[in-house]
Amino acid sequence: MSASAPNSSPEGYCKFAIPKKGRLYEKVVKMLKGAGIEFNRADRLDVAICKAGLPITLIFLPAKDIATFVGKGDIDVGITGWDVVKESGVTVDRVMDLGFGKCKLSVQAPVVKKITDVEMLAGKRIATSFPETTKEFFKLIDEKKGTNTTISFISGSVEAACGLGLADAVVDLVETGTTMRAAGLEVVHEVLETEAMLIANPNSTHKDLVDLIRKRLEGFITATKYCLVMYNISEDLLPKALEVSPGKRSPTITNLEADGMKAVSSLVLKKEVPEKMDALHDIGATDILVLELENSRM
Numbered sequence: 001m002s003a004s005a006p007n008s009s010p011e012g013y014c015k016f017a018i019p020k021k022g023r024l025y026e027k028v029v030k031m032l033k034g035a036g037i038e039f040n041r042a043d044r045l046d047v048a049i050c051k052a053g054l055p056i057t058l059i060f061l062p063a064k065d066i067a068t069f070v071g072k073g074d075i076d077v078g079i080t081g082w083d084v085v086k087e088s089g090v091t092v093d094r095v096m097d098l099g100f101g102k103c104k105l106s107v108q109a110p111v112v113k114k115i116t117d118v119e120m121l122a123g124k125r126i127a128t129s130f131p132e133t134t135k136e137f138f139k140l141i142d143e144k145k146g147t148n149t150t151i152s153f154i155s156g157s158v159e160a161a162c163g164l165g166l167a168d169a170v171v172d173l174v175e176t177g178t179t180m181r182a183a184g185l186e187v188v189h190e191v192l193e194t195e196a197m198l199i200a201n202p203n204s205t206h207k208d209l210v211d212l213i214r215k216r217l218e219g220f221i222t223a224t225k226y227c228l229v230m231y232n233i234s235e236d237l238l239p240k241a242l243e244v245s246p247g248k249r250s251p252t253i254t255n256l257e258a259d260g261m262k263a264v265s266s267l268v269l270k271k272e273v274p275e276k277m278d279a280l281h282d283i284g285a286t287d288i289l290v291l292e293l294e295n296s297r298m
């Protein structure tokens, strides 16, 4: 997209861009809802004002344009992939990694060609949707080998380029590797690791709102990663139990009416809950309860 930035945000509002479609869209919308950044988006409109008096305008843009607009300062803050930020060449503040949209930008070549070293591709034809990052990567190889690798831009279905005889190798994203394998390709070299992140313009005048967005997203991410585990335990067994459930920062311990008994509440990573419950039970904890968190602020 080469249009100018949307300008229908109320005067003085912080402009916050999120992907309008694609891989990140649903996860971002769910995260904003969970973080209490709610909005009503009219059908087919790419601008929405946040509810609950937050002076934030949400702007729905293709992931690739978000980095450019945030870099130029037309938009204060946005969510997009690190690969896209790198490719656009802009300078932005990397405010917070969001833990999804994880994949690797990789050089891939046909398995049958048995390319064991990326330098074997020096001087060959490479197809990619990431021409700038790819040029930068092959420049070093060309300088070393005295070659001139040809980088050509393809906007999608990059993996097909080798099979169609358009390229000797491609540079594209790999998550599960399913697309790559289906095209008969394999990874020769990893160029970049990427994930979705919150980025901000370094000169934004809305630093307080950017920080509010960061805190709210952080609270939601913590809530989705952790459960609250509660249990009762006798005082003499408490130290052992706390080794198992030390909490995120520290556990909350209260006295029970029953003599020498304590009640403990502790945050535990969701994926560790079953084994921690077993361990606490074996130590002698009773009435072990696990509660889902809806949101948090640390």
Ligand SMILES: Nc1ncnc2c1ncn2[C@@H]1O[C@H](COP(=O)(O)OP(=O)(O)OP(=O)(O)O)[C@@H](O)[C@H]1O
Binding pocket: 019, 021, 022, 023, 024, 062, 063, 064, 080, 081, 082, 083, 084, 101, 102, 103, 173, 174, 175, 176, 194, 195
């Ligand atoms: N297979 C994948 N797994 C995880 N993240 C991915 C994958 N493919 C793309 N992404 C990430 O999603 C972000 C946006 O990519 P996506 O291709 O969905 O956006 P788009 O270009 O707006 O959509 P489309 O490709 O449908 O036009 C990028 O930062 C990218 O790293």
Ligand SMILES: O=P(O)(O)OC[C@H]1O[C@H](OP(=O)(O)OP(=O)(O)O)[C@H](O)[C@@H]1O
Binding pocket: 023, 156, 157, 158, 159, 172, 173, 174, 175, 176, 177, 178, 179, 180
């Ligand atoms: O390793 P995998 O899990 O198979 O994921 C990798 C694929 O995902 C992305 O494409 P996407 O499906 O978004 O479509 P696109 O080719 O139109 O970009 C990427 O460009 C790869 O093709």
